Amino acid sequence: MDAENRIARARDGRAEALVELYERAGYVRVEPAILQPADIFLELSGEELRRRLYLTSDASGRELCLRPDLTIPTCRAHIEKNAPVPATYCYLGPVFRDRGGGAGEYAQAGIESLGRDDREAADAECLSLALESAKHFGVAKPAIRMGDVGLFSALVAALDLPPAWQRRLLKDFNRTGTLAADLATLKQTPAAPVQAGVLAALQGSDPQAARAFVADLLSIAGISTVGGRTVGEIAERFLEQASLGAASGLGAEATAVLERYLSIEGDPDEALAALRKLAKDAKLELAATLDRFEQRTGFIAAGGADVSAIRFATAFGRALDYYSGMVFELYDPKDRVKWPLIAGGRYDRLMSLLGAPSPVPAVGFAAWITELEEAGGAR
Amino acid sequence: MSGPVIIGVPSKGRLMENAHAFFRRAGMTLTQPRGGRDYRGTVPEIEGVEIAYLSAAEIAGNLAQGAIHLGVTGEDLVREMIADAERRVLLVEGLGFGHANVVVAVPQAWIDVRTMRDLDDVANAFHAKRGKRMRVATKYVNLTRGFFMRHGIVDYRIVESLGATEGAPATGAAELIVDITTTGSTLAANGLKVIDDGVILRSQANLVASLAASWSAEARATARALLDRVAAERSAHTMREVRSRFKAADAELVAEAKGRFGAIAPLGGPTSSGMLTLLCPPQRVHELAIFLREEGAETVMVASPEYVFARENPLYEALVSRLGQ
Numbered sequence: 001m002d003a004e005n006r007i008a009r010a011r012d013g014r015a016e017a018l019v020e021l022y023e024r025a026g027y028v029r030v031e032p033a034i035l036q037p038a039d040i041f042l043e044l045s046g047e048e049l050r051r052r053l054y055l056t057s058d059a060s061g062r063e064l065c066l067r068p069d070l071t072i073p074t075c076r077a078h079i080e081k082n083a084p085v086p087a088t089y090c091y092l093g094p095v096f097r098d099r100g101g102g103a104g105e106y107a108q109a110g111i112e113s114l115g116r117d118d119r120e121a122a123d124a125e126c127l128s129l130a131l132e133s134a135k136h137f138g139v140a141k142p143a144i145r146m147g148d149v150g151l152f153s154a155l156v157a158a159l160d161l162p163p164a165w166q167r168r169l170l171k172d173f174n175r176t177g178t179l180a181a182d183l184a185t186l187k188q189t190p191a192a193p194v195q196a197g198v199l200a201a202l203q204g205s206d207p208q209a210a211r212a213f214v215a216d217l218l219s220i221a222g223i224s225t226v227g228g229r230t231v232g233e234i235a236e237r238f239l240e241q242a243s244l245g246a247a248s249g250l251g252a253e254a255t256a257v258l259e260r261y262l263s264i265e266g267d268p269d270e271a272l273a274a275l276r277k278l279a280k281d282a283k284l285e286l287a288a289t290l291d292r293f294e295q296r297t298g299f300i301a302a303g304g305a306d307v308s309a310i311r312f313a314t315a316f317g318r319a320l321d322y323y324s325g326m327v328f329e330l331y332d333p334k335d336r337v338k339w340p341l342i343a344g345g346r347y348d349r350l351m352s353l354l355g356a357p358s359p360v361p362a363v364g365f366a367a368w369i370t371e372l373e374e375a376g377g378a379r
Numbered sequence: 380m381s382g383p384v385i386i387g388v389p390s391k392g393r394l395m396e397n398a399h400a401f402f403r404r405a406g407m408t409l410t411q412p413r414g415g416r417d418y419r420g421t422v423p424e425i426e427g428v429e430i431a432y433l434s435a436a437e438i439a440g441n442l443a444q445g446a447i448h449l450g451v452t453g454e455d456l457v458r459e460m461i462a463d464a465e466r467r468v469l470l471v472e473g474l475g476f477g478h479a480n481v482v483v484a485v486p487q488a489w490i491d492v493r494t495m496r497d498l499d500d501v502a503n504a505f506h507a508k509r510g511k512r513m514r515v516a517t518k519y520v521n522l523t524r525g526f527f528m529r530h531g532i533v534d535y536r537i538v539e540s541l542g543a544t545e546g547a548p549a550t551g552a553a554e555l556i557v558d559i560t561t562t563g564s565t566l567a568a569n570g571l572k573v574i575d576d577g578v579i580l581r582s583q584a585n586l587v588a589s590l591a592a593s594w595s596a597e598a599r600a601t602a603r604a605l606l607d608r609v610a611a612e613r614s615a616h617t618m619r620e621v622r623s624r625f626k627a628a629d630a631e632l633v634a635e636a637k638g639r640f641g642a643i644a645p646l647g648g649p650t651s652s653g654m655l656t657l658l659c660p661p662q663r664v665h666e667l668a669i670f671l672r673e674e675g676a677e678t679v680m681v682a683s684p685e686y687v688f689a690r691e692n693p694l695y696e697a698l699v700s701r702l703g704q
Contacts, residue, residue, distance in 0.1 A: 043512060051524070167507055171533060228553075
């Protein structure tokens with residue numbers, strides 16, 4: 001018992017020391033509420049999160065949950081206090097996730113940096129603090145995986161795809177893993193949809209004419225409109241499909257570019273060279289985006305990290321909707337711990353989604369204490 | 380020392396009547412010693428069986444926890460309420476009643492939405508334009524989540540609904556629903572339509588075995604006796620007994636009857652005097668009778684067997700193989 005207690009204390013000490021390290025770096029320690037409104041997490045992360053949440057409700061029937069992470073609670077607290085930006089926060093405390101067995105309660109430390117406009121420098125600082133955190137636990141050279149959701153958005157925008165396809169690709173990229181199916185569909189000439197007649201009739205119409213047309217269709221069929229989508233929205237989608245139909249499948253060129261893009265990986269310098277070549281070959285307007293990528297790599301190197309040790313993969317994403325730029329995960333280099341030790345990235349959209357009056361650039365990471373201890377050999 | 384084998388049976392309505400009829404066909408008269416409001420029952424024909432009258436949902440829950448050994452409940456409830464259902468229960472047999480589909484239904488006015496693929500696109504656009512996810516009203520939270528995930532749909536929120544789900548789009552509580560339907564007429568009356576590939580599950584009442592219950596040797600023996608009757612009834616139900624006697628009846632003729640009409644010769648044969656007993660699916664009986672007469676039979680008699688007890692009991696064997704030793 002005594003031995004166990006000593007270990008527990010030592011452990012706490014190590015995690016405490018980590019937060020002190022963050023505080024010395026200028027991050028303000030916060031302790032957000034453990035009990036959170038469930039709605040926000042489900043709305044932001046989707047229903048897939050529900051089975052991982054510990055849910056409860058109050059007397060009025062409002063759904064509450066034990067916080068599954070500290071990023072959203074930290075950002076919420078910031079918005080509620082009307083605090084000025086830039087602001088930098090750090091934390092240490094329990095988070096609660098149902099991983100299908102196990103304790104369900106995990107210690108997490110981390111930082112959030114809100115409102116810095118010098119995104120590339122902020123990204124680099126975030127990564128270098130994550131690396132320092134790993135080192136703090138004795139993991140001097142973690143395996144570093146990196147991706148960039150923003151780069152993919154920029155590519156899709158530069159490809160000039162129909163809006164429906166842009167949305168779809170971005171959604172599936174965020175989920176990771178199903179893009180191959182999307183690309184296969186992109187290549188095919190779509191079968192004539194059942195509503196081909198409707199689409200043909202709508203081709204070249206303006207939105208107002210389309211809306212009137214759909215309203216007519218509905219009234220002829222005796223269908224009353226119920227809830228949800230408006231006639232305008234239905235018409236708009238028909239128009240979108242009509243324009244898609246005219247293209248009769250997307251060019252093999254665009255598909256080839258996407259496939260080539262998604263196969264690029266290497267250290268950030270190698271990846272950048274391949275990306276610049278791709279942009280040049282395919283005549284894509286990506287120079288500004290790639291310049292920022294290069295800048296960020298420069299800041300990372302200046303921070304003392306070994307850039308050649310970073311495995312950057314264009315196909316690497318984290319399965320959370322709100323990431324918008326660089327994402328990274330640090331792993332046990334000896335591969336004994338299967339989960340990431342530290343994970344984070346840029347999430348420029350989150351603050352607006354949470355109700356911040358104007359957009360707030362943001363970046364941060366979360367460190368899993370138990371995993372770090374295991375990887376560092378403390379257990 | 381071991382307790383009885385407990386069977387969960389629906390405690391009211393058509394499900395209860397149908398379940399009772401099912402057991403009666405299998406030669407088991409479920410009785411409630413203290414009358415219709417008794418929540419415990421017995422089966423006089425088999426020793427060591429106790430009936431627990433519960434709601435269909437409670438039966439699914441009790442099966443998952445192993446509080447009852449067997450139960451009659453809908454597959455929809457098994458799949459919805461039991462996480463990891465494959466590992467925790469065994470669907471022994473579909474019972475041919477309580478048919479209903481769990482479906483995805485959207486407003487009829489969404490004339491641009493026919494497939495799950497369309498729905499994905501619409502959900503995606505809805506989220507992008509309104510900054511809110513589309514809401515799905517349902518009591519089938521888990522089935523919905525699994526199905527939507529398989530179709531790659533992420534831009535939605537579930538609104539739990541415990542009744543009159545089909546009214547949710549009209550009241551503005553949700554944009555679409557996932558619900559159970561038999562004929563679709565309630566959906567149509569509420570201005571909703573089923574998505575073409577939106578059938579999540581074709582459900583019916585099932586005899587379900589719990590793999591988590593305590594299956595002592597005695598309990599297994601009792602289950603064997605019980606499933607023996609169920610299997611015998613099923614075989615009898617799906618077969619007609621065809622008898623005749625004529626000289627030309629020989630092994631070759633039996634082989635032809637097997638090959639052409641799906642008949643079996645459960646008693647072997649024919650005998651030296653040409654006595655022949657076959658079992659044959661009901662819909663093939665006439666063809667088989669014509670065939671036998673053409674081969675020389677004077678008379679062909681057809682009857683419904685009450686039970687067909689075979690040495691092999693596929694229902695019990697499936698259960699035992701899942702339970703292990």
